[in-house]
Amino acid sequence: xxxxxxxxxxxxxxxxxxxxxxxxxxxxxxxxxxxxxxxxxxxxxxxxxxxxxxxxxxxxxxxxxxxxxxxxxxxxxxxxxxxxxxxxxxxxxxxxxxxxxxxxxxxxxxxxxxxxxxxxxxxxxx
Amino acid sequence: xxxxxxxxxxxxxxxxxxxxxxxxxxxxxxxxxxxxxxxxxxxxxxxxxxxxxxxxxxxxxxxxxxxxxxxxxxxxxxxxxxxxxxxxxxxxxxxxxxxxxxxxxxxxxxxxxxxxxxxxxxxxxxxxxxxxxxxxxxxxxxxxxxxxxxxxxxxxxxxxxxxxxxxxxxxxxxxxxxxxxxxxxxxxxxxxxxxxxxxxxxxxxxxxxxxxxxxxxxxxxxxxxxxxxxxxxxxxxxxxxxxxxxxxxxxxxxxxxxxxxxxxxxxxxxxxxxxxxxxxxxxxxxxxxxxxxxxxxxxxxxxxxxxxxxxxxxxxxxxxxxxxxxxxxxxxxxxx
Numbered sequence: 001x002x003x004x005x006x007x008x009x010x011x012x013x014x015x016x017x018x019x020x021x022x023x024x025x026x027x028x029x030x031x032x033x034x035x036x037x038x039x040x041x042x043x044x045x046x047x048x049x050x051x052x053x054x055x056x057x058x059x060x061x062x063x064x065x066x067x068x069x070x071x072x073x074x075x076x077x078x079x080x081x082x083x084x085x086x087x088x089x090x091x092x093x094x095x096x097x098x099x100x101x102x103x104x105x106x107x108x109x110x111x112x113x114x115x116x117x118x119x120x121x122x123x124x125x126x
Numbered sequence: 127x128x129x130x131x132x133x134x135x136x137x138x139x140x141x142x143x144x145x146x147x148x149x150x151x152x153x154x155x156x157x158x159x160x161x162x163x164x165x166x167x168x169x170x171x172x173x174x175x176x177x178x179x180x181x182x183x184x185x186x187x188x189x190x191x192x193x194x195x196x197x198x199x200x201x202x203x204x205x206x207x208x209x210x211x212x213x214x215x216x217x218x219x220x221x222x223x224x225x226x227x228x229x230x231x232x233x234x235x236x237x238x239x240x241x242x243x244x245x246x247x248x249x250x251x252x253x254x255x256x257x258x259x260x261x262x263x264x265x266x267x268x269x270x271x272x273x274x275x276x277x278x279x280x281x282x283x284x285x286x287x288x289x290x291x292x293x294x295x296x297x298x299x300x301x302x303x304x305x306x307x308x309x310x311x312x313x314x315x316x317x318x319x320x321x322x323x324x325x326x327x328x329x330x331x332x333x334x335x336x337x338x339x340x341x342x343x344x345x346x347x348x349x350x351x352x353x354x355x356x357x358x359x360x361x362x363x364x365x366x367x368x369x370x371x372x373x374x375x376x377x378x379x380x381x382x383x384x385x386x387x388x389x390x391x392x393x394x395x396x397x398x399x400x401x402x403x404x405x406x407x408x409x410x411x412x413x414x415x416x417x418x419x420x421x422x423x424x425x426x427x428x429x430x431x432x433x434x435x436x437x438x439x440x441x442x443x444x445x446x447x448x449x450x451x452x453x454x455x456x457x458x459x460x461x462x
Contacts, residue, residue: 007184010411011177018173021277021371029372030279034365051380055357062299106361111281111289115296 035105041095047078058114061088088120097123140394147386157377160386161366168393175400180408189429191422194415196235200424212420219419226416233259258315265309266341268292269348272303276360276367298353306349313342337404340395347388358382 001007016023046053048060064086067073076086085091096102099122107114143164146156197208209218210225225231233256242248272289275281293301317338320330350356362378363385369376399405411417421427429435444451444458451458 001181001184002187003184007180011180014176014408015173021274021367022373024278024282025368025372028280028282032279034376034378035361054359054361055382056355058299059355059357109279110360110364111275111286113286113290 032109035109037103037105038098038101039096040098040102043095045080046095047076047082047084047091049079061092061116064088088116089123093123098125099123100125143390144387147383147390150383152379152383154377154379157379160390161377161381162370162375165389165393166370168397172396172399176405176408179400179405180412183409183412188414188418191418191420191427192414193418193420193422195420199420214419214421214424216419219417223411223417226413227410230256230259230263232416254315255319258312258319261308262312262316265305265312268305269303269309269345272305276364277371279364279368300352302353306345306352309345310342310349313338313345317342333403336398337395337402340391340398344388344391344395347384347391351382351384351388356382356384358385 048056053060064076067076068086074086075083077083093099103114106112143160147160193212195212197211198205199212200207200209200214207214209215210222213219213222222231234253236252236255237249238252240248240250268288271285272292274285275289278285289303292303292305294304295302317335320326320334320338351358358381359378362381365376365378366381395404399407441460444460448458448460
């Protein structure tokens with residue numbers, strides 16, 4: 001092999017870069033594992049199914065925001081026909097007042113920073 | 127096995143794998159295969175293959191500096207030399223390499239020959255290839271770095287910073303990333319470019335279309351997952367990826383088929399990487415026309431692999447055949 005003094009450091013740099021997640025997690029990882037959002041509500045059901053809420057809640061909240069703030073519609077008909085108020089504070093946070101243990105649990109894990117709290121006041125928690 | 131039938135087998139296996147995902151058959155065994163075994167194998171092939179190719183390249187000797195020179199060579203102090211196009215020092219070479227790797231300076235010089243209304247062949251500069259390639263590669267880099275949020279916990283701050291910059295305009299929820307739009311446009315243009323020009327189409331091989339179409343499919347599945355209702359359970363996705371990165375494999379259920387399709391396509395791309403033109407990622411650093419200083423005249427370069435050369439001088443030759451040359455009447459240099 002020619003130019004060993006350049007090829008070998010080059011390969012080492014490549015290896016360090018592609019294994020970034022491995023050594024980064026070993027050195028700086030939180031080691032917390034998967035998030036476990038806590039549900040404190042007695043209610044059996046959310047406004048939509050669990051699977052839908054798990055993946056699409058941001059979409060729903062965005063639609064609610066647009067409907068209330070831009071069109072002035074306040075009520076939302078759920079999949080099973082019930083009417084609920086489209087309100088973060090009066091609907092969502094009624095069942096999920098524990099922002100840190102519910103919202104933040106997954107959001108922090110996924111490094112997502114939703115801008116809900118730019119306008120809304122985060123619920124008081126003890 | 128012949129090359130053609132092995133290629134056909136690869137295509138059949140790939141289509142079968144995609145079909146399995148599209149059918150949505152998710153037994154735990156298939157989750158293990160598509161979620162862990164295929165991606166891990168692909169990563170090993172990717173890393174091992176790239177090192178193998180680079181070592182193979184490094185085994186070829188580089189006897190002479192074939193630097194391409196696009197500017198005035200460094201010579202006398204009062205003749206201004208073009209340092210970046212015709213470097214003669216290590217730092218100037220680093221400058222030229224940086225311009226090549228980061229800004230694709232070679233593509234900037236791309237020209238196009240055209241017969242424009244008349245018998246004259248006109249060479250014009252075409253910057254579209256350069257612009258498309260630059261847009262594509264930079265977006266690809268940003269997208270790969272953004273994906274680190276699925277592989278690291280806590281996510282490093284440079285990834286968050288990159289994300290917020292990429293979603294600067296805060297359009298929609300989830301926030302639209304500019305790179306997603308630009309990479310689709312750039313890939314579309316690069317494909318369009320190959321298909322539109324008859325000359326280019328003629329020299330395009332399946333190996334030229336494969337990476338383009340594969341990356342286009344990867345971007346398409348990624349975009350569909352982020353912006354449409356085909357959203358996967360990303361917490362599950364991160365569990366799977368963190369499991370792989372920390373060697374504690376996890377197989378969460380209910381992630382969603384689109385994600386497995388995305389992961390399979392990415393696995394295909396990185397496993398295909400070392401055997402394809404995509405090796406230009408490593409090759410750009412080893413291109414002798416770019417990474418060598420033009421010092422052919424300044425420094426004496428000695429052939430590295432068979433020096434000292436065994437020479438047979440004229441004097442020795444004459445001495446060897448002295449009697450024969452003399453008897454044939456040949457005039458000898460050495461009269462003694």
